[in-house]
Amino acid sequence: MKKSLYIFILAIIAPVFSACDSFLDRQEDEQMTEEKIWKSYENTKKYFFNCMGYLPNEASQFHNGMVNFGGADEASMTWNYPYRHINFGSWNVTNIPCDKFELRYQALRDCNIFLRNVLNCSDPIIETDSSRKEMLEVWYYCVRWARAYNYFLLMRDYGPVILLGDELIDFTARAKDIERQRNPWSECVDYVVSEMTLCAEHLPESYNYANMGLPTKGTALAVISRLLLYSARPQFNGYPVYRSVRNPDGSYIFPPEFDAQKWVKSAEAAKAVIDLGIYKLYKDADHPDDPYLNYYGIFQKNWNEEIIYVDGGIRNRRDISVHVAPTDIATASGGAYGGWGPTQSSVDSYAMSNGRYPITGYKKDGTPIVDELSSYPDVENEFDLVSIKNPFLKSLGTSDADATSNSPQMYYDREPRFYVSVYYPGAGWKHGSAVGRAYFADGAVGHTTHDYPKTGYLVNKFYDHTMDSYQGQWGTITFPTYRYAEILVNFIESELECEANGVRSSDPSINHETAMSLWAELRERSGLPPITDAYPDADIHTLIDLIHKERQVEFAQEGLRYYDIRTRMIGTSVNNGPVYGLDVYVRASINDKEVPAAMWKRAVVENRVFRINHHLNPFPQREFDRNKILTQNYGW
C-alpha cells in the first residue's frame, strides 16, 4: 500500500522536475517574423518597397511635405504649409518646417537592415529562377543607392551630418554611449560619392516596363553631379562665417578654405553622365522644331529620353495639376485649387525671344532695371495692353481667337519657355478641346475661394492641356527629378568656374568649347539663339551670371531654385523683403470678361524674411537634448 503511494507521488513529481524551458514556449500562432521576411521573395520585395518608399516623390509632395517648391523666390504658394514658415522666417530649433531629420535616419536604419539580409533571401524559388536572383542584386544596389541618397537629402538641408555607415545603433545603449559628432562635409561628400560610384558600377542603364522608376547607373552619376556642384559652390567651399562651426574636438565641420579643384570634380562628374551617351534633350517627335512642344514635352511625355530619375515613379497627374489649374475653369466648381503662383521676379527672369534677359535688377522701391538692348518696353509702359497671340496655345492647336488676349506688353515677345511655364491672367487655359480664361482679382473666376495664386500668375507647364480635366481626366506624370538638361547646366557652370578660377581638368574634353556648344544645344531646343549671340561681349563672369539665369529659367518651379539659393548663399538678397505679383485684391465679379485694369501693377504680395542662418536648417532641439556633442549650424 505504502509503496504504491510512493510510486504515485513519484509519478507526479518526476515529470514535474524534468520539465524544461519548453514549457514556457509561446503557444504557436504563426506570427509574421523577421526571419520569415527573408525566406520569401515576395516579402523581401515588400521590404524593398519599404526602403524605397522613404524617398520623396515630388509630384505629390511639392505643396506639402517638401519646402523646396514653395520656399524659393520663384513662387508663392497659397496654402498654409510649412514653406510659409520658412518664407517668413518663423522657424527655429523646435519648429523646423518639413523636418525630415528623424525620417531620414529611420530610412537609413531600414536600408541597413535590408542590405544585411537581401542577398541571403532563402526563398527556394530563387534557385529555379535566375531572373529573380538577379533582381535581388538589383534591389541590393537600389537600396544602397537609396541609403546614399538619404544622406544627400539630409546634407542639402542640414549640411554635414552624422554618417553611420552599416551601423544599426544599439537601441539599448545609454544616450551617452551613442553620442556622435558631425562628420565634416568632405567626409560626407566622399561617402556619398563612393557609395554612388559603386552603385553606378552595378546598377543597369535602364529597366524593362515593370521596373521603370528604379535608380539607374545614370541616376547614381547624376546625384554625384548635383552633389559635387553644391559642394563646389560657396556654401560648402570655404564660406568664411561657417568656420566657427566646429565639433567639440575643435575640428572644422565645414571646409574652411576655398578649393578650386572642387569645380574640376564637379565638371568631371557632369561629364561622366554626358559621356554615358544614353540621355538627350527631349524634342517633340513630330515637331522637333517647335520649341514650345519641345520644352513642354519634358513634363508631358512620360519616361522621355531626357529624364534621368523620377522619384516616386509615375503618378497621377491630378495631384500636381489640381494645384496649378485655375479654380472653376478646368473643373466643375471648386474642383481645382490653383494657387501655386510664380512671383513677378520669376516672370521677370525669362529672356526675350532674342535671348537677352530684359530685367537686370531692381531699384530699392522694386522698380525693375531694364536692359535697353532686350526690346522690353519702358518700365512705365510694361503693363500697357496689347493684343498677344499666345504662341504656346497656338502650338497646342488652339484657334487664333482662343489664343489671343489683350494683355500687358510685358508678356509680349518673350522666350518660348515663358509661355510654356507661366500662365498670365486673361490668357486662354486649354483643357482638352475647350479653352477658358481666368484671372485672379478678388471675386473673379480663379479667385472665388481661398484657393487662388497670391501673385496673380499660375504655373502652366505641369498641367496636361490635352486632357479635359473638367471631365475628370488629368493623366499621369513622370516628374523629372533629374533630367539631362540639369547635367548640361551643371557642366557649363562648373567649366566656367574652372576657367574663372584658373584650374583645368585632366580630361581635355572638359573645355570652354564643349561647354558653349552644349549650352547652345540646350537653348536651341527651346528656340533660343546661342548665348554668345545674345551677349557677344560677355566675359567669363558675365557668362557665369548668365548660366545661373539659364538655370533659373530652364528649371523654374522644378524645386531646384531653393537649393541654388542656399548653396550660392544669395537668400538674403533674392528672397528677403517684399515679394511682388499682380494686385489680386482688386475687386471683380465672376461675370467680368475683362481683367480690371487696376490689377495690372507690381504689387507687394508678401514680405519675406531670410537671414544668413536660414541658408541651412538647424538641427532639431530634440537631437541636442540627447546628443550632447552635436554642433548646431551657424546662427541657430
Place this chain on the structure above:
Amino acid sequence: MAAAAMLLIFSSEISSAQQTGKITVEGTVVDESGEPVIGAGVLVKNTVNGVITDVDGHYSITVNAAAGGGVLVFSSLGYEEQEVEVRSRTTLNVVLAAATNMIDDVVVVGYGTQKRSSVVGAISTINASDLRTPTSQLSSGLAGQLSGIIAVQTSGKPGANNANFYIRGVSSFQGSVNPLVLVDGIERNLNLIDTEDIESFSILKDASASAVYGVRGANGVILIKTKNGSVGKPQINLRAETGITQPLKIPSFVNAEQFAQMYNWATNSEYYTEEDIEKYRTQSDPDLYPDVDWMKTMYKNFARLHNIKMSVSGGTETVRYFVSGIMYDESSIYRNAGNVYDYDSSLNYKKYYFRANLDLNLTSSTVLLLNLANIYESRILPGSSDGNIWSWAFSISPNSVPKEYSDGTIARPSGTIENPWNLLVHTGYQEDFCNTAQSVVGVKQDLGMITKGLTANVKFSWDAFSRQNLSRTKTPTQFHAKGRDEDGNLIYGDPVVKGGESLGFSNSSSAEITTYLEGSVNYERLFNDTHRIGALFLYNHKIHRYTANTSATNAIPYKNQGIAGRLTYAYKDRYFAEFNVGYNGSENFAPGHRFGLFPAFSAGYMISEEPFWKPVKNVVNMLKFKASYGLVGNDQIGGARWLYLPTIIGGNSYTLGENGGYGGSGLAVGRPENLDFSWEKEKKLNIGIEFELFNQLRIMSDFFDCRRSGILIRRAALPGIAGLQNGDKLPYVNIGETWNKGFEVSMEWHKKVGEVYLTSRGNFTYNRNNLVNNDTPDWEYKYENRFGRPFGTGANQPWAYVALGLFQSEEEIENSPKQTFGEYRVGDIKYQDVNGDGEINSHDRIYLGYPNLPEITYGFGLNAEYKGWDINAFFQGISHINIFIGGTTLSSPFSNTAIERAAMQTDLWEKGWSTLTNNGQDLSQASKAVYPRLSFGSEPGSANNNQTSSWWQRDGSFLRLKNFEIGYTVPKSTMVKIGIAQHARFYIAGTNVLTFSKFKLWDPEQGGGQGASYPNNRIWTIGVNVKF
C-alpha cells in the same frame, strides 16, 4: 484507497488495545480566568487516542498504564498548546494560557512555516479578526493595520469598494506595483476571501522572505492560509449582522438663484433678470423655473447591508473539515423610479460564498488535502454606466430642467445634454453575474522512514472565473418644455430625444482559467538540541488563460515556471542564517532569457538568548537583530506581451513600373528584436530589530532600501539618428530605475489592570520612492529633470506652475511677467516666473508637493475588555500626499458654454472671487478668494486659470477613526444555563466613524478631481456572533 487507509488506522487501534494495563485520567480544563474551556482537545502524544472536553471543561481519557501513561496534549483554538506528563496520575486539571502573537508561535512564510523566533525576514502578521470589515471586500480593512502596507480606497460602491494596496510603497513607474497575493499557495483575488475563514495572514516584505517567489516577488507577497478543521466534535460559528451605510460626504451644489447670479457675472450680462431670479427663489413655477438639488434628488442618505456567515469545523483523526458559507447583501444610495417600473434599477450587490477544506489521513504518514471554494456574486446595475451617471450629475445646472415635469413627463435639457436622473432610473437595468470556483487538491507525505524530518508535498489547483453581463436598457423619450399655452399647460412640442418603449437586450461575458502545480520536498530537524537545520526544494508552474471576450494575443496562455529553494540554520535558537533562492521565469521573455536566479541571504541574532543576557531578561525579555539582502524580480512589467519579438509592420509603399502597376505596399521591422528584454529587478536591503519589554510591549522596526532597475520604458533618450523615432518602432527596454527607502515600526502592548485587560497596537510606515532614471535627457533647466523626484501610481510628483495668488489690480498685471496662456484679467491666477526670463511659459513648471500615494501611513488601536464587555477603537491615517481639485464644477463651470451644463459646487459660490467681489465691484474681499474670477467659454482667464498649478493643489492627509466597536459577551455560565450555544457576543460597530482632514469638500481618500464618483461610506452595524 480511503477504505484501505481506514483499515490501516483501525489496525493500529487494535494493536494499542492489545497492550495490557490501562488507567483512566480525568480532570477539568480552564482558562486563566478560571472559565472552563469547552471543546478542548486532549490527545495522548504520538497516538491517535483523543477526546474533547465537555461544557464544563471536563474530560476523561483512558491511557496505557505502561510508561506512566505517556504525555497528554491539551489544545484549543486561541490557547497555547500544553503538554503534561501523566506520570500515572488519574486526575489532571489544566490551565490553558491564552495564545497571543507575542508568544512564540508559528509564522507562515513563503512555501512553509517557521517558528516566530527564527524568522529573520521582514514579515508582518495580523490576526484575521483585526482585518474584519463589514463590507464584502477584505482589502477595505487593510489600511493602517500592518506596517508596510499602504491601502487606499477610493470608492464606496457596493461590490467595488475594495482598496488598492501596496507593500512598502511602489517601486516601478511602468510595471505592476501590486503585491503577489497567494491564498493557500495559489495566486488569487484577496477580496474573495472572507476574514472569518482566514487562519493566518502574512505579508512578506524583504528579499529573504520573498526571494523564493523570484520573478514574482519584488512587489512583496501576501500569504493567506484558510482554516482547516481540527479533531473534535463539530463547532459551529454563526455571525449575523445588519447595518446601514452612509456616504461620508457628497459635494453640495449652488441653487438656481445663485447659479443665475454667477452666470450673469461670468457673461457680464443681465441674462437672468431680477424677475427670473425671483422665480427661482420662490419656486412659483418649478417646471419652467426649476431649482433642483441633483445630489439629493438622485442619491439617498443611506443604504443597507446584511451579512450572515456560518462555519462548521471539526473532525476525527482520519478526516478533519472546515466548512463555511456566507450570504451578503448590500444596497446602494441610488434611488429608483418608484412605482413606474416593475423592476428596481438601483445598484445592488449580493455575494454567496462557500468553502470546504478537508484533510484526510490516507495512511499514518499521508494526508490528502482538498480545498474547495465557490464564490457567486450578482449585481443589479442601472442601465447607464456609473461614470456617465456621476459625470452628468456633476454637469447639469440646477435650473436646467426639473427631475421630471409635474405631469410625469420625462425631462431632458437638449439632445446633447443629459438629465442624470433619467440615466439613473429611466434607462433600464443590467444584471451582472460573477462566478469564481477555486479548488486545490494536495498530498502531503511524511518521509520520516527515509530520514527523520523529511516530508514531500504535491499540490494541484484549478481555478475558474466567469462573468456574464445581461443588459436590458433603453433610451426613454424625453421632452423639454418650451413654455405654457393659454390654459397654463406646458408646451412640449417634439421630443428632444425620441426613444424606445421597450427594453433592448445585449449580453457580454468574460472568463479565465488558471491551473497550478506544485511539488516540494521539505526537511527540518533539530540535532543535539543545538543545530536546527531546515531545507526546502520546490517546483511549480502555472498556466493562466483568458477564454472569453479576449484578443488573439491575450488568448495565448500566460505561463510561469520555477524552482524555489531554502536553507535555514539556527544555532541554539540564538544565531540564525538563511539562504533563499528562486529560479523562475515566464513565457513573456525570449527562449534562453526566460529564467532568472533570485538569491537572498539573511541572518539574525537573538541576543536575549545569550547566557550573559540573563540579568536584564526581566526588563528586555527579547532582543533580536536581523538583516537581509537579496534580489527579487517583477515580471508584470507592463507593455504588450513578447516585447522581445520584433514587430512586423506595414512600412512604406512604393510606386514602380511604366504604369505604376508593379509597386505595392511595404513590410518592415517595427520594434526591433530585443532578446535581453527582461523582468524588473530589485535589490532589497532590510535591517531590523525586535524587542520586548516587561513582557508587555513588543516593538519591531525595520529599515529598508530597495533599488529597482530594469523598469520597462520606451526609449526617450534615443537620438533621431538611431532611426527609431516612430510610434511603431520606438523600442521598449529595461532601463528605468527607482530607489525606494524608508522605515517602519510596529508595536504591540498588553497589560492587565485590575479586571481590565488592555491591548494596544500601532504601526507607522514611511517610505519615499524616487525615480532614478526614466531615460529622459538632462534638460536645460535642471529643475525640469524628473530624476530624483518621487512618484506615485500612474502619476509622478505633480509638475505644476507655482501660483502666487490672484491678480488684485491692473497695475499688478502690468508689473508682472507676461503669462502666455491667453488673456487674463484682475481676479485671475498669477504665476511665478521660475526661470526669471520675464515670461511665464512651459519652462516655469516645477515639481512640487507629494504624489498621489501617501509617504506616511499609520494606524493605532486600543482594545479594552472588562468582564463581558469589550471596546475597540482603531485609528488610521495617511500623510505626505497631495491631491488636485479641478473639473468643471470647481475650476471652470462655464468652460462648456451650454447654460444647461454648468453645475457648480457651493464652495465656488462661497469662496469665489466673483462672489466675494460682486464680480469686481468691491475688491475689499478679493484676497480671501479661493477660486479665481469666473470666465466664460474660452474667454480671457479660462486657459490661464486652468493650468495645473499649486493653486489647485490640496493636502490629502487625514486621520480617521476607522473602526469603533463595543461588544458584550454573555458569560459562559449563562450560556450553559440556556444550553443552546456555548458562546454569544453582541456588538455594535462603526467604520469610518470620524475623519479629521484639512480637506473638506469630500472624503480625501476618494482622491482629487471634483469628487464625482460613488463616495466612501460610514458604516454602522449591529451583530451577533454565536458559537455552538
